[in-house]
Amino acid sequence: MSDRKLPRLLQTPAVLLLLVWMLIPLGMTLYFSFIRYVLNNLRRPEWTSPSPSNWRGFGNYEFVLKSKDFFLAIQNSLFIVCSILFLTVILGILIAVLINKTFPGQGIVRVLLISPFFVMPAVNAVLWINMILDPVLGLQGIAIAGINDVLDGLRQIPILGAFFSLWPEFEPISFRATQTSAIAVIMMVTWQWTPFAVLIFMTSLQSEDQQQKEAAVLDGANTWSQFRFLTLPHLGRPIAIVVMIQAIFHLSLYAEIEIVSRGNGNKNLPYLIGEFANNNIGAASATGIFAVILANIVAIFLLRMVGKTLME
Amino acid sequence: MGRIVLDQVSKTFGDVEVIPPLDLTIEDGEFTVFVGPSGCGKSTLLRMIAGLEDLTSGAIEIDGEDVTEVSPSKRGLAMVFQSYALYPHMTVRKNIGFPLRMEKMQQTEIDKRVETAAQSLNLMDYLDRKPGQLSGGQRQRVAIGRAIVRDPSAFLFDEPLSNLDAALRVGMRLEISEMHERMRTTMIYVTHDQVEAMTMANKIVVLQAGRIEQVGSPLDLYHKPQNVFVAGFIGSPKMNIFSGPEAEKNGAHTIGIRPEHTDVSMTAGTWEGRVGVAEHLGSDTFIHVNDTGLADMFTVRITGDISVKHGDKIYLTPRADQIHKFDVQGQRIE
Amino acid sequence: MAIVAQSSKFSTYGRPVLAWGIGLLFFFPIFWMVVTSFKTDADAVKPEHLIFFSPTLDNYLNMTDNYDYWRFARNSIITAVSATIFTLFVGVPAAYAMAFNPSRATKDVLMWMLSTKMLPAAAVLYPMIFLAKGIGLYDTHILIITVLSLINLPIAIWMLFTYFKEIPKDIIEAGKMDGVNTWGEIKEILIPLAWGGIASTALLVFIFCWNEAYWTVRLTTIDAATLSKLIEGNRAPEGLFFGRLSAVSTAAVGPIVILGWFCQKQLVQGLTFGAVK
Numbered sequence: 001m002s003d004r005k006l007p008r009l010l011q012t013p014a015v016l017l018l019l020v021w022m023l024i025p026l027g028m029t030l031y032f033s034f035i036r037y038v039l040n041n042l043r044r045p046e047w048t049s050p051s052p053s054n055w056r057g058f059g060n061y062e063f064v065l066k067s068k069d070f071f072l073a074i075q076n077s078l079f080i081v082c083s084i085l086f087l088t089v090i091l092g093i094l095i096a097v098l099i100n101k102t103f104p105g106q107g108i109v110r111v112l113l114i115s116p117f118f119v120m121p122a123v124n125a126v127l128w129i130n131m132i133l134d135p136v137l138g139l140q141g142i143a144i145a146g147i148n149d150v151l152d153g154l155r156q157i158p159i160l161g162a163f164f165s166l167w168p169e170f171e172p173i174s175f176r177a178t179q180t181s182a183i184a185v186i187m188m189v190t191w192q193w194t195p196f197a198v199l200i201f202m203t204s205l206q207s208e209d210q211q212q213k214e215a216a217v218l219d220g221a222n223t224w225s226q227f228r229f230l231t232l233p234h235l236g237r238p239i240a241i242v243v244m245i246q247a248i249f250h251l252s253l254y255a256e257i258e259i260v261s262r263g264n265g266n267k268n269l270p271y272l273i274g275e276f277a278n279n280n281i282g283a284a285s286a287t288g289i290f291a292v293i294l295a296n297i298v299a300i301f302l303l304r305m306v307g308k309t310l311m312e
Numbered sequence: 313m314g315r316i317v318l319d320q321v322s323k324t325f326g327d328v329e330v331i332p333p334l335d336l337t338i339e340d341g342e343f344t345v346f347v348g349p350s351g352c353g354k355s356t357l358l359r360m361i362a363g364l365e366d367l368t369s370g371a372i373e374i375d376g377e378d379v380t381e382v383s384p385s386k387r388g389l390a391m392v393f394q395s396y397a398l399y400p401h402m403t404v405r406k407n408i409g410f411p412l413r414m415e416k417m418q419q420t421e422i423d424k425r426v427e428t429a430a431q432s433l434n435l436m437d438y439l440d441r442k443p444g445q446l447s448g449g450q451r452q453r454v455a456i457g458r459a460i461v462r463d464p465s466a467f468l469f470d471e472p473l474s475n476l477d478a479a480l481r482v483g484m485r486l487e488i489s490e491m492h493e494r495m496r497t498t499m500i501y502v503t504h505d506q507v508e509a510m511t512m513a514n515k516i517v518v519l520q521a522g523r524i525e526q527v528g529s530p531l532d533l534y535h536k537p538q539n540v541f542v543a544g545f546i547g548s549p550k551m552n553i554f555s556g557p558e559a560e561k562n563g564a565h566t567i568g569i570r571p572e573h574t575d576v577s578m579t580a581g582t583w584e585g586r587v588g589v590a591e592h593l594g595s596d597t598f599i600h601v602n603d604t605g606l607a608d609m610f611t612v613r614i615t616g617d618i619s620v621k622h623g624d625k626i627y628l629t630p631r632a633d634q635i636h637k638f639d640v641q642g643q644r645i646e
Numbered sequence: 647m648a649i650v651a652q653s654s655k656f657s658t659y660g661r662p663v664l665a666w667g668i669g670l671l672f673f674f675p676i677f678w679m680v681v682t683s684f685k686t687d688a689d690a691v692k693p694e695h696l697i698f699f700s701p702t703l704d705n706y707l708n709m710t711d712n713y714d715y716w717r718f719a720r721n722s723i724i725t726a727v728s729a730t731i732f733t734l735f736v737g738v739p740a741a742y743a744m745a746f747n748p749s750r751a752t753k754d755v756l757m758w759m760l761s762t763k764m765l766p767a768a769a770v771l772y773p774m775i776f777l778a779k780g781i782g783l784y785d786t787h788i789l790i791i792t793v794l795s796l797i798n799l800p801i802a803i804w805m806l807f808t809y810f811k812e813i814p815k816d817i818i819e820a821g822k823m824d825g826v827n828t829w830g831e832i833k834e835i836l837i838p839l840a841w842g843g844i845a846s847t848a849l850l851v852f853i854f855c856w857n858e859a860y861w862t863v864r865l866t867t868i869d870a871a872t873l874s875k876l877i878e879g880n881r882a883p884e885g886l887f888f889g890r891l892s893a894v895s896t897a898a899v900g901p902i903v904i905l906g907w908f909c910q911k912q913l914v915q916g917l918t919f920g921a922v923k
Binding site for chain 2: 814821823824825838839
């Protein structure tokens with residue numbers, strides 16, 4: 001019927017825009033990934049503009065697969081995303097259960113808790129890596145220097161001093177160093193996204209069936225059993241959603257990694273692509289295609305798990 | 313005017329045929345009730361008449377004009393929804409006047425019509441409230457008001473009373489019946505409640521699985537059910553229906569006897585059984601009889617009170633002229 | 647009885663103390679940033695001024711000189727506001743169509759939209775730069791607005807779809823019977839009824855646009871650079887400017903955090919696509 005067609009047409013602008021947004025750049029990435037294409041090359045100037053005559057086949061893919069950074073980046077991407085997911089879900093559940101019951105100032109605590117979620121990632125990273133985690137000037141450095149000072153003082157005490165002399169000086173950790181920078185990123189993103197998990201779990205807890213709980217109490221279930229057999233299953237769906245949404249955001253984590261260590265020893269795929277894109281566009285594109293494949297694997301998995309239930 | 317003709321109308325959702333091709337004529341001024349168990353397609357049929365659902369095949373005529381492709385608002389029909397479907401962001405006044413505003417009617421004329429409708433529905437005191445501040449019955453009235461102001465050629469009601477509590481339902485039933493007596497406009501009313509159907513309709517259309525089982529006046533359906541389904545569906549308590557030797561004695565595959573057409577005795581009768589549960593309503597008594605060998609349970613209805621106990625032996629005698637006979641296909645035998 | 651008594655003791659003392667502790671802990675970094683913003687750059691790194699210091703507004707007053715703050719803030723406002731408007735302009739009709747006139751493909755279309763959100767931005771980084779430079783839009787507001795709109799469109803449509811779904815279909819059909827056309831349905835019924843949902847979608851899209859830090863960093867140099875780019879470019883590796891950096895950071899996130907406080911409830915509903923209530 002004609003009065004159905006117009007309403008349906010209203011979705012075409014959105015669909016077309018997204019289709020263009022997806023297909024054109026992705027098509028170009030695919031094309032670039034099969035040609036030699038670098039931004040600066042004095043010896044082979046013909047490579048500096050995209051052209052089918054520079055066809056390289058799977059050469060870029062081979063190049064990427066052979067670079068050791070690539071596997072480190074995949075490993076790092078997964079390590080960072082999985083750690084954040086694990087931490088935010090666990091912390092989220094614990095905190096949500098804790099603050100779900102009314103207590104004085106519940107509203108204020110909620111506001112305090114949710115605030116980190118709205119901090120822009122760039123500020124988040126700058127704030128943590130400088131003001132908090134810096135080994136000398138940040139709170140970490142100041143705190144450890146303070147502890148060491150106290151220990152020094154204790155060592156001056158006549159008899160006890162001998163005991164404290166056995167203690168080592170504490171060393172502040174540099175989170176800009178290669179091995180630890182991923183930890184710093186996990187820390188700051190967990191700080192930012194735990195509130196999100198808390199908020200969602202709390203909302204879900206409020207819809208928990210209280211009569212069911214009362215029935216469980218009458219059946220002799222203790223607090224732990226109630227949590228294990230009633231609350232956790234009830235949270236199944238929100239957990240899946242928290243995992244899905246966070247995976248979407250964290251697979252493309254960028255600003256934090258850039259700011260913490262400029263990718264020093266801690267590249268994820270988006271960062272590696274960015275690095276390649278400074279000159280070797282062919283390699284950047286091939287890496288991009290790998291990133292798309294990885295994202296698709298995750299997406300298919302997640303959409304299967306969560307997506308269908310959303311439509312009910 | 314409001315004569316509605318359905319010509320070979322059918323509806324399929326995907327592979328499922330909800331309504332096989334069906335013919336039906338609703339005369340002008342008639343109060344027609346579509347009744348049937350849930351999922352029988354009665355609401356779908358109503359929505360097809362309203363234009364809210366496309367037809368898979370067939371045609372709909374209103375007053376001789378083919379409206380199959382005409383949009384809902386241009387068919388000259390008004391509909392009252394089960395959920396009332398009031399606009400929660402508008403006052404009662406705005407709600408009732410909304411269809412007129414959409415017709416670009418003059419504001420003064422709208423106000424006049426809204427007031428008239430509100431007066432007849434006892435809504436004058438609530439005109440400036442929002443639907444959220446009204447009771448279920450009042451919301452129902454607003455929904456009816458919104459239908460009335462348009463002066464439609466037919467009213468469509470989709471289970472309008474099912475969200476009201478029992479007492480209110482009886483009251484609204486009467487009000488709607490009275491409205492029909494007063495206005496004499498065609499009304500099509502969908503319900504799953506056979507009591508509503510029996511009390512309100514001029515013409516009942518019994519539907520099952522999208523098929524019309526019988527069309528007729530309430531008493532037609534009560535006295536001459538065309539098949540076993542209609543026999544079991546119309547009447548409360550349900551007709552006792554059973555097959556077997558006792559049915560064959562009457563020359564039928566299946567016979568049915570209404571609870572109120574069975575005489576009861578403690579000493580002698582055609583059939584023997586034991587009292588299960590007796591429900592005393594004061595004016596009537598329903599006795600559910602076990603162990604008759606006829607059906608799992610046989611219900612009888614007696615005017616007035618009778619004192620029987622669980623387990624008492626009881627004798628039942630059907631009134632011979634009130635036995636409904638059906639053949640193997642479940643069709644009525646005269 | 648024993649269990650009940652114990653848990654009530656925990657409820658009276660333990661729970662509030664623990665909850666407040668965690669709340670303050672999570673808020674602490676923001677609090678610390680605000681505190682540091684009132685210290686001079688020199689005081690900010692001296693342990694003896696960790697807690698006691700003489701507060702100064704200089705960092706805020708000199709924000710324009712130090713960082714050209716307002717230029718970046720202006721770009722952030724222009725791009726985030728325009729992108730939000732554009733997203734809603736495209737998203738509301740689309741979500742309306744999918745919620746009230748679904749076809750068989752609607753579910754798949756919605757799923758596909760969500761999956762575009764999973765497409766790693768980095769994968770198309772260079773083509774975007776290439777295209778932007780090719781049509782002369784690199785480092786312009788138009789480009790950033792377009793990109794921000796497109797990356798937020800799927801989430802916006804999902805959120806709106808969920809809100810629209812909650813409007814009873816009957817009301818829309820009553821509207822049809824009462825003679826409203828498609829435009830009337832959107833104007834007279836949909837927008838008034840889903841006003842809250844549309845507003846919180848707008849708010850969330852705005853927040854996401856404001857905080858976006860991949861495209862805004864990679865597709866701008868100066869002219870359209872937003873606050874994300876400003877912060878990213880002044881990460882102060884040697885800790886020299888903690889005071890002024892804190893001030894500009896506070897100015898960049900303050901309004902958004904406060905805005906977030908007001909829409910936390912809607913945030914949950916929207917971001918979980920109504921699946922958590």
